[in-house]
Structure formats: structure tokens, C-alpha cells
Amino acid sequence: MADLTHPDLRDLSVDQDLALRTAAVRLAGEFTGIYGPETIEWFLHTSYEQFATAHTVPNYLPLLAERFTRQRLQALARVEGHHHDGKPVVVFLCTHNAGRSQMALGFFTTLAGDHAVAWSGGSEPGTTINPAAITAMTERGIDITGEYPKPWTDEIVRAADVVITMGCGDACPVFPGTRYENWDVEDPDGLTHEQIRPIRDDLERRIHHLLDQLAIPAR
Structure with missing residues (x-):
């Protein structure tokens, strides 16, 4: 990591600053012996900055930043060989x-359960999950309300064995040695959950095929 200069977060409220400091302590405990406080704070602050430009619920931003930082550090640990679970x-x-x-x-x-790790990201992340997509997935017994739109970062993509792209075009990052697949799937933006059902079902079929390719038994 060449530059650990922190972004300017002087406009933080007292509560936001305390929440970020508390998050940094939690993350330091999780990554003891792998990453030091300076690295963790840099990832946390840059994650916060990425969400602060798009989200309008200030008190929720530290939580988003902590969750995204945890994911980024987990990815970095895989890239740098600190994490080996196969x-x-x-x-x-x-x-x-x-x-x-x-x-x-x-x-x-x-469907994969504990047999694999999966993340997601966007080239131009929105602010909320598509409500119609949530409804369509609920019909399959899957709750995606705990997720949130987020960007991708180099360490997340570099950590992947397989990158599935859907509509991000030239904006999608490409790294040597990584397997890429482009899925031609319609964008559900602006559609009702009834209109999204065929897209959902197409994705379900593709996921089953991907699991077969990876030799992961579907639950």
C-alpha cells in the first residue's frame, strides 16, 4: 500500500467520530497480527469517504464503513497470503x-453455504437495494435486505477466483490470472417484481451451473 494518507474527515460529528474509533478498535482485534492500526484506520477512513458522497443517513455511515472495511481487509489478507482456507x-x-x-x-x-466466499460491487453504486428485487428474492425464501450497494476495490477483485460481470462493460476491472465470465442479464432497474421474476430465475439457473463448475454442492 503506497499511500496511507488519511482523507479529510474534519466534518464528522462527535457521534460519527466515536463510532469510527470504536469500529477501528473492533477491527484491530479481528486482524491482530495481520494488520496494524494505521492500515486499519486508512481502510476505514477511505471506506467511509466512499459512502459519505452517496448516502444521506449520516448515522449509518460508520456501520457501512466498518462492514466494507472488514470485507476489504479479508480480501487483502487472501491476496497477501495471510488467509488460507481453500x-x-x-x-x-x-x-x-x-x-x-x-x-x-x-x-x-x-446455496453454497460455508463452502465458498462471495462478494459483490458496482461501478456506480446506488444508495439502496432495488425493492422489487428484494420482493422477488423473498419469494424464493432469500432475504437480501442485509446487503447494501458498494463499490468494488482492487483487493476485492484480486482476491477472487471467479469474477462474474453483468453490465459494467469497460468499467469492470481485469486482472491477469483471474477467471472472468460475463453474464448477459437484463438490468432490473425500474421493473416491478413480477417483471423481475424471469431475471431472478435466470440468475438462479446460472448460479446452479456455476456451483457445478466449482464442484460445490448446492444446499
């Missing part, structure tokens, strides 16, 4: 990380 890592990328990639992630994590 599980394949799949990353789903689309434009807004609000519909297609979130539904694919929901199917994959539900």
Missing part, C-alpha cells in the same frame, strides 16, 4: 450493485 472466492459485479449482482450474491451465498 474456499473459492466469487465476486459479482454490475453497475449499481442494487439488483442483478445482489440477487446473484443472495443465491450463491444461500
Whole structure:
């Protein structure tokens, strides 16, 4: 990591500053012996900065930043060889990380269980998950309300064994040695949950096929 200069977060409220400091302590405990406080704080502050420009609920931002930082550090630990569990890592990328990639992630994590790791991201992340996509997935018994639109980062994509792209085009990052698949799946943005059902079902079929390719038994 060449530059650990912290972004300017002088406009934080007292509560936000305390929440970030508390998050840094929690993360330091989780990554003891792997990453020091300076690295953790840099990831936490840059994650916060990425969400602060798009989200309008200030009190929720430290939690989003902590969750995203945890994911980024987990990915970095895999890239740098600090984490060896043998599980394949799949990353789903689309434009807004609000519909297609979130539904694919929901199917994959539900069906793969503890046999794999999966993340998602967008080239232009939205602010909320598509409500119609949430409804369509609920019909399959899968709750994706705990997820949130987020960008992808180099360490997340570099940690992947398989990168599935859906509509992000030239914006999708490409790294040598990583397996890429582009899925031609319609963008559900603006559609009703009835209209999204065929997209959902297409994604479910594709996820089952992907699991077969990875030799992961579907639950």
C-alpha cells in the first residue's frame, strides 16, 4: 500500500467520530497480527469517504464503513497470503450493485453455504437495494435486505477466483490470472417484481451451473 494518507474527515460529528474509533478498535482485534492500526484506520477512513458522497443517513455511515472495511481487509489478507482456507472466492459485479449482482450474491451465498466466499460491487453504486428485487428474492425464501450497494476495490477483485460481470462493460476491472465470465442479464432497474421474476430465475439457473463448475454442492 503506497499511500496511507488519511482523507479529510474534519466534518464528522462527535457521534460519527466515536463510532469510527470504536469500529477501528473492533477491527484491530479481528486482524491482530495481520494488520496494524494505521492500515486499519486508512481502510476505514477511505471506506467511509466512499459512502459519505452517496448516502444521506449520516448515522449509518460508520456501520457501512466498518462492514466494507472488514470485507476489504479479508480480501487483502487472501491476496497477501495471510488467509488460507481453500474456499473459492466469487465476486459479482454490475453497475449499481442494487439488483442483478445482489440477487446473484443472495443465491450463491444461500446455496453454497460455508463452502465458498462471495462478494459483490458496482461501478456506480446506488444508495439502496432495488425493492422489487428484494420482493422477488423473498419469494424464493432469500432475504437480501442485509446487503447494501458498494463499490468494488482492487483487493476485492484480486482476491477472487471467479469474477462474474453483468453490465459494467469497460468499467469492470481485469486482472491477469483471474477467471472472468460475463453474464448477459437484463438490468432490473425500474421493473416491478413480477417483471423481475424471469431475471431472478435466470440468475438462479446460472448460479446452479456455476456451483457445478466449482464442484460445490448446492444446499
